[in-house]
Amino acid sequence: MVGGGIAGLAAAWELACAGRGAVTVFEPGRIGGKIRTSTFSDRPVDEGPDAFLVRTPEATDLCAEIGLDDLVAPSAGRTLLWTGGRLRRLPDGLVLGAPGRLAPVVRSGLLGPLGLARAALDLVLPATPPDGDVSVGQLVAGRFGRQVATRLVEPLLGGIHAAALEELSAELTAPQLLAAARRHRSLLLGLRAQAAAAGPPAGPIFLAPAGGTGRLVERLEKALRRAGVGFSPEEVTAVRAGPPGEGGEPVEVTTASGRHRFGAAVVAVPAPVAGRLLGPDGPDDLGRIPFTSVAVLTVALPDGSWTPPAGFNGFLVPHDEHRLVTACSFFSSKWPAIAGPGRPIVRLSAGHSQDRRVDTLSDEELTARLLGELQQAIGQQVAPVETRLSRWPAAFPLYRPGHGALVERIGQELAACSSRLVLAGASYGGAGIPACIRSGRAAARQLLTA
Numbered sequence: 001m002v003g004g005g006i007a008g009l010a011a012a013w014e015l016a017c018a019g020r021g022a023v024t025v026f027e028p029g030r031i032g033g034k035i036r037t038s039t040f041s042d043r044p045v046d047e048g049p050d051a052f053l054v055r056t057p058e059a060t061d062l063c064a065e066i067g068l069d070d071l072v073a074p075s076a077g078r079t080l081l082w083t084g085g086r087l088r089r090l091p092d093g094l095v096l097g098a099p100g101r102l103a104p105v106v107r108s109g110l111l112g113p114l115g116l117a118r119a120a121l122d123l124v125l126p127a128t129p130p131d132g133d134v135s136v137g138q139l140v141a142g143r144f145g146r147q148v149a150t151r152l153v154e155p156l157l158g159g160i161h162a163a164a165l166e167e168l169s170a171e172l173t174a175p176q177l178l179a180a181a182r183r184h185r186s187l188l189l190g191l192r193a194q195a196a197a198a199g200p201p202a203g204p205i206f207l208a209p210a211g212g213t214g215r216l217v218e219r220l221e222k223a224l225r226r227a228g229v230g231f232s233p234e235e236v237t238a239v240r241a242g243p244p245g246e247g248g249e250p251v252e253v254t255t256a257s258g259r260h261r262f263g264a265a266v267v268a269v270p271a272p273v274a275g276r277l278l279g280p281d282g283p284d285d286l287g288r289i290p291f292t293s294v295a296v297l298t299v300a301l302p303d304g305s306w307t308p309p310a311g312f313n314g315f316l317v318p319h320d321e322h323r324l325v326t327a328c329s330f331f332s333s334k335w336p337a338i339a340g341p342g343r344p345i346v347r348l349s350a351g352h353s354q355d356r357r358v359d360t361l362s363d364e365e366l367t368a369r370l371l372g373e374l375q376q377a378i379g380q381q382v383a384p385v386e387t388r389l390s391r392w393p394a395a396f397p398l399y400r401p402g403h404g405a406l407v408e409r410i411g412q413e414l415a416a417c418s419s420r421l422v423l424a425g426a427s428y429g430g431a432g433i434p435a436c437i438r439s440g441r442a443a444a445r446q447l448l449t450a
């Protein structure tokens with residue numbers, strides 16, 4: 001296994017469960033990759049992801065398999081939008097920001113009269129079923145107009161992926177919207193029909209281990225070690241399909257200590273790194289997946305100095321507000337079971353494919369500017385008792401329209417080079433923790449059948 005992020009660990013777990021041969025995970029950095037929980041203001045506070053979706057079962061299944069059963073849900077808070085200098089409530093009935101009902105959007109006051117009129121046109125426009133993959137921007141603006149795209153969908157979906165809607169593949173990042181647009185004449189009516197068929201959510205939408213997402217990695221690492229999986233802190237510098245027959249082991253992994261031969265390897269590092277490791281014989285297209293850097297500023301405020309708006313878990317910021325902050329989570333009210341009582345803690349996110357300031361600003365500048373924007377958003381001065389800046393360079397893969405076809409091509413090129421090498425991780429089929437677990441386990445299963 002090359003890379004000990006959640007995708008690599010999940011692949012190792014799949015192989016360990018199958019009991020097939022010795023497994024080694026090469027991870028020169030922190031085990032868990034982008035999943036990192038560390039102590040902040042005497043509490044465990046996540047530096048990267050703080051929860052996983054439960055709509056797909058991969059993360060909850062893995063937790064159950066490794067005996068991690070103390071999962072907690074965020075408090076049932078709503079989301080605000082920081083726009084026009086005010087924090088306003090996002091309307092009900094949105095699906096990834098797209099409206100399934102118009103009345104709540106009208107009441108929210110987030111769209112102007114022209115924007116509302118254009119959104120309502122969706123109900124009467126002829127069907128425009130997208131042919132193949134399109135951008136989320138094209139899909140949403142085509143049905144509802146620009147205002148819905150920029151004020152509702154972009155803050156949510158663009159915030160999740162740190163990207164503009166025009167750069168996001170609808171197939172990968174908004175499959176619900178694409179399915180509704182293909183099956184129904186009106187996108188709004190399609191989303192409404194989807195919601196009616198699905199019924200109200202049976203349980204929480206997100207969960208996290210009590211003590212932070214880092215607990216998932218700790219438990220998984222322990223379970224892997226118990227199952228005999230080895231961990232090497234060496235950085236891998238090359239992965240090659242060796243000449244067939246030589247030494248019986250067809251894959252060669254190079255580190256500073258030499259060349260190590262294995263029966264097969266899962267390469268679970270970001271695509272550009274995988275491209276470098278696989279060298280000129282590997283798929284050319286690995287270097288064509290772009291990445292965006294993000295940063296998270298965690299801030300603890302003095303006890304009682306500020307109370308987050310009751311019933312809200314944070315705010316999102318539309319990109320056309322030209323702020324540095326893209327989202328703010330009221331950590332202490334969102335995760336009372338993790339944060340405990342007392343001092344308010346917030347997490348501010350920054351970084352966007354069309355705003356590269358995270359790459360250029362110093363730690364001091366980033367911190368000062370984000371704090372300044374927090375003050376403006378909440379309308380009061382803040383005097384933090386502690387701050388922590390977590391930088392994630394080139395962290396978010398940009399899933400451009402056609403990403404699925406690109407990934408398929410990469411897979412075919414690699415398969416033509418060796419059936420004993422498989423790729424896994426956030427670069428390919430989705431960045432969420434469940435998608436990365438799915439990708440790692442699927443890669444391991446592919447090797448087991450090969």
Ligand SMILES: Cc1cc2nc3c(=O)[nH]c(=O)nc-3n(C[C@H](O)[C@H](O)[C@H](O)COP(=O)(O)OP(=O)(O)OC[C@H]3O[C@@H](n4cnc5c(N)ncnc54)[C@H](O)[C@@H]3O)c2cc1C
Nearest residue numbers: 003005006007029033034048049050236425426431432433
């Ligand atoms: C700030 C932030 C917030 C997020 N929030 C959420 C969230 O709330 N919910 C959610 O589901 N997802 C969230 N995500 C996304 C999710 O955390 C990641 O997509 C996922 O953890 C990536 O896992 P991975 O295994 O693919 O890659 P990584 O975690 O990047 O792991 C790759 C590993 O490969 C190692 N590596 C690199 N080069 C080499 C080499 N040469 N040799 C050996 N090893 C190497 C690296 O050290 C790293 O540990 C968030 C991500 C970030 C950055």
